[in-house]
Amino acid sequence: MVKVAVLGYGTVGSGIVEVLYTNKEVIKNRIGEDIEVKYILDLREFPGDPYENLIVHDAKVIMEDPEVDIVCEAMGGTGAAYTFTKEALSKGKSVCTSNKAVVAEYGNELVELAEANHCNYLFEASCGGGIPIIRPLRTSLSQEHILAIKGILNGTTNYILTRMEQEGADFDAVLKDAQALGYAEANPEADVEGHDACRKIAILSSLGFGKTVYYKDIYTEGITKITTEDFAYMKQLKATIKLLGMSKEVDGQYFAMVAPFVLTRENPLFNVQDVMNAILVTGNTLGDTMYYGAGAGKLPTASAVVADVLDCALHKGIHLHTNWSKHRQELADLSRAKRKFFVRLQNSNESEVKGAFGDIKLLEPIKEGEIAFVTPVMTEEDYDKKAAGFDIVSRIRVDS
Numbered sequence: 001m002v003k004v005a006v007l008g009y010g011t012v013g014s015g016i017v018e019v020l021y022t023n024k025e026v027i028k029n030r031i032g033e034d035i036e037v038k039y040i041l042d043l044r045e046f047p048g049d050p051y052e053n054l055i056v057h058d059a060k061v062i063m064e065d066p067e068v069d070i071v072c073e074a075m076g077g078t079g080a081a082y083t084f085t086k087e088a089l090s091k092g093k094s095v096c097t098s099n100k101a102v103v104a105e106y107g108n109e110l111v112e113l114a115e116a117n118h119c120n121y122l123f124e125a126s127c128g129g130g131i132p133i134i135r136p137l138r139t140s141l142s143q144e145h146i147l148a149i150k151g152i153l154n155g156t157t158n159y160i161l162t163r164m165e166q167e168g169a170d171f172d173a174v175l176k177d178a179q180a181l182g183y184a185e186a187n188p189e190a191d192v193e194g195h196d197a198c199r200k201i202a203i204l205s206s207l208g209f210g211k212t213v214y215y216k217d218i219y220t221e222g223i224t225k226i227t228t229e230d231f232a233y234m235k236q237l238k239a240t241i242k243l244l245g246m247s248k249e250v251d252g253q254y255f256a257m258v259a260p261f262v263l264t265r266e267n268p269l270f271n272v273q274d275v276m277n278a279i280l281v282t283g284n285t286l287g288d289t290m291y292y293g294a295g296a297g298k299l300p301t302a303s304a305v306v307a308d309v310l311d312c313a314l315h316k317g318i319h320l321h322t323n324w325s326k327h328r329q330e331l332a333d334l335s336r337a338k339r340k341f342f343v344r345l346q347n348s349n350e351s352e353v354k355g356a357f358g359d360i361k362l363l364e365p366i367k368e369g370e371i372a373f374v375t376p377v378m379t380e381e382d383y384d385k386k387a388a389g390f391d392i393v394s395r396i397r398v399d400s
């Protein structure tokens with residue numbers, strides 16, 4: 001019998017318990033023994049909940065119980081979640097988590113601690129919700145020199161952008177729906193300002209490149225400035241707007257960023273809608289592979305945590321190697337990155353705009369007095385210089 005403790009009985013924590021019991025028989029067949037949830041740690045009481053008798057309020061009960069082999073951390077935040085994770089690993093208990101904030105900040109240190117204690121720190125659910133992406137990077141792609149990772153990494157913002165595009169829906173109303181569906185973070189600013197996607201691309205890039213890509217080094221822009229007018233122009237371009245997290249190696253230099261991008265129909269990420277996420281990974285000999293699935297939500301995220309629980313149960317006393325060195329990966333200055341830009345500006349005229357940006361094709365204006373167009377390929381620095389003299393309404397990078 002494998003005994004598990006779940007830290008945090010919110011959306012993901014309750015999902016973990018549900019998946020463990022819904023798939024009890026499947027899991028037993030895979031690992032050859034039963035899994036039982038022995039404790040659920042939460043500050044709250046849950047009267048009437050089928051598992052209310054498992055609720056404990058003191059983490060000590062879990063940490064000091066030698067029967068608990070595996071701890072699922074679904075608390076969120078980097079305070080108690082980090083402290084309890086360290087304590088569990090120090091005692092040789094494996095930890096499986098969905099908490100990208102802890103993984104992005106302390107992932108390398110916690111993996112090392114797990115190795116020292118012959119247990120595991122696994123975090124499949126920290127990126128892309130239910131999508132298997134951490135395990136492929138750790139195993140199936142470990143022979144590859146990873147050249148680029150690019151993805152829609154946040155379910156909440158993809159859900160919001162999809163509904164803005166399809167229904168012209170109001171940003172705040174759709175965000176409330178995303179919260180009600182259990183997609184959004186406790187503080188949804190983390191979703192809409194891109195911080196959640198930033199942590200995810202930091203984790204994926206660290207595993208892909210093998211060195212710590214620190215989330216605070218990554219340029220991050222959210223979706224709060226995207227409007228339904230921007231989407232109206234997208235119809236003319238046969239394009240859409242998605243929040244992308246990306247990192248790549250170009251001539252030995254590493255770039256990483258999170259920002260909204262214009263994607264045309266040929267883009268493999270174009271059709272990824274609603275809460276779905278997708279991640280495109282490019283290896284030097286494999287080429288492109290893409291991973292797709294529910295990027296947020298109770299059961300998909302919980303399913304990914306439970307996959308890690310099975311791995312821990314099957315590898316008791318054996319540390320599974322993760323290629324994540326503590327050395328910090330330097331990131332190149334984004335001003336040298338080259339791309340096209342979708343631009344809307346006002347209080348100017350065609351000849352001034354063409355004088356600055358070249359012989360660009362103007363889009364049909366959807367607001368009086370506006371000039372909208374896509375620039376030729378240029379560096380971010382060049383764009384900033386050219387745009388400096390104009391009254392810019394909107395500027396969105398174009399993904400190639």
Ligand code: HSE
Pocket residue numbers: 126128129153154155156157183184185191196295296297301
């Ligand atoms: N708030 C996150 C999202 C949850 O919307 O993607 C899954 O990490």
